[in-house]
Amino acid sequence: MGFLHLFIVNKSGGLILHRSLSSAAPQIGTNEWLRIGSTFHSLHAIAAEASPVKLPNNKNSNGAQDGIEQIEGGGVILKCLQTRTGIKFVITAEPGTSDLDTVLREIYVLYSDCALKDPFYELEMPIRCELFTNSVDSLMKRVVAGEVMMR
Amino acid sequence: MTVHAIHIFDRKGKTLFTKRYTSSKQSSTQDAEQLSEQRKLIFGMLFSLRELVGSLTPGNGSPALKSVRTGAGTLHCFETISGLRIAMYTNNNPIMNTIGARAPGADNTKTSFQTALKYIYSDIWVECVVRSPLYRPEDIQVDPVEGKENKSGRFDIKSTNFESKLDAYLASMPWFR
Numbered sequence: 001m002g003f004l005h006l007f008i009v010n011k012s013g014g015l016i017l018h019r020s021l022s023s024a025a026p027q028i029g030t031n032e033w034l035r036i037g038s039t040f041h042s043l044h045a046i047a048a049e050a051s052p053v054k055l056p057n058n059k060n061s062n063g064a065q066d067g068i069e070q071i072e073g074g075g076v077i078l079k080c081l082q083t084r085t086g087i088k089f090v091i092t093a094e095p096g097t098s099d100l101d102t103v104l105r106e107i108y109v110l111y112s113d114c115a116l117k118d119p120f121y122e123l124e125m126p127i128r129c130e131l132f133t134n135s136v137d138s139l140m141k142r143v144v145a146g147e148v149m150m151r
Numbered sequence: 152m153t154v155h156a157i158h159i160f161d162r163k164g165k166t167l168f169t170k171r172y173t174s175s176k177q178s179s180t181q182d183a184e185q186l187s188e189q190r191k192l193i194f195g196m197l198f199s200l201r202e203l204v205g206s207l208t209p210g211n212g213s214p215a216l217k218s219v220r221t222g223a224g225t226l227h228c229f230e231t232i233s234g235l236r237i238a239m240y241t242n243n244n245p246i247m248n249t250i251g252a253r254a255p256g257a258d259n260t261k262t263s264f265q266t267a268l269k270y271i272y273s274d275i276w277v278e279c280v281v282r283s284p285l286y287r288p289e290d291i292q293v294d295p296v297e298g299k300e301n302k303s304g305r306f307d308i309k310s311t312n313f314e315s316k317l318d319a320y321l322a323s324m325p326w327f328r
Binding site for chain 2: 004005024025026028032036039040043046047048049050051052053054055060061066067068069070071072073074075076078092094
């Protein structure tokens with residue numbers, strides 16, 4: 001059990017952040033990451049389109065466009081949080097890891113606090129912000145130590 | 152819990168079997184062509200997602216794709232070694248997806264949906280279709296159209312008792328309705 005990767009996709013499908021959260025995570029090159037980000041972006045939209053049932057207006061309870069919320073694979077579990085503005089926070093973990101939703105919400109908070117409030121950060125551009133990186137690291141440490149409360 | 156639809160694709164993406172269990176509001180306006188487009192979308196999505204999940208899986212895990220959940224429903228998927236894919240759409244039900252779906256005695260990674268889809272393959276599909284004396288793997292009537300007479304002379308899955316057995320099995324499941 002443990003977290004593997006975190007990546008953030010902007011509203012037009014560009015990858016703005018990718019990082020591994022543990023040493024168990026597979027090594028993936030930057031080009032491969034860009035491809036994964038944009039593939040995920042389109043599959044997110046297709047998943048809602050292909051479903052025989054649809055939510056009213058295609059909006060979920062958060063008011064964001066409906067799409068992939070969770071994927072279960074043989075050796076990986078993927079959770080996606082899409083905000084109202086269309087940014088997708090995606091985290092992957094080994095099966096059986098709990099608190100994925102809480103962690104995604106916390107990362108969204110960190111993104112608004114550390115990246116969006118950085119005067120040098122340009123919207124939709126890759127996040128190169130030391131404060132955000134360090135905050136995610138310390139969040140992960142606290143989650144592993146069991147200090148983050150389940151909501 | 153409701154089962155909305157079930158689709159079976161061969162490894163090239165042709166639809167071998169399709170059935171909807173719930174009629175949506177648009178179903179009268181949706182013609183066969185639209186539904187066939189939708190099935191192509193589903194197969195394409197499963198195909199790409201399997202590759203995506205495979206590249207994100209750490210070394211020792213199996214790269215299989217089990218389920219995809221959206222806000223509206225969950226797609227459960229089962230793929231055989233020969234490339235046959237069974238896709239089943241159900242409602243979202245958090246309890247079934249986390250606790251209730253664990254088959255007793257099985258390890259935590261196996262939900263009862265995976266067990267059910269595996270049963271559909273090994274005990275219904277293989278028994279009724281593959282073992283049918285008329286079965287020829289490359290000569291199956293594809294993209295079945297409702298209420299249309301099959302005059303092509305190809306093997307039609309509707310001529311076997313696959314559909315009735317599948318219905319009986321699904322109806323016996325606690326999550327069917």
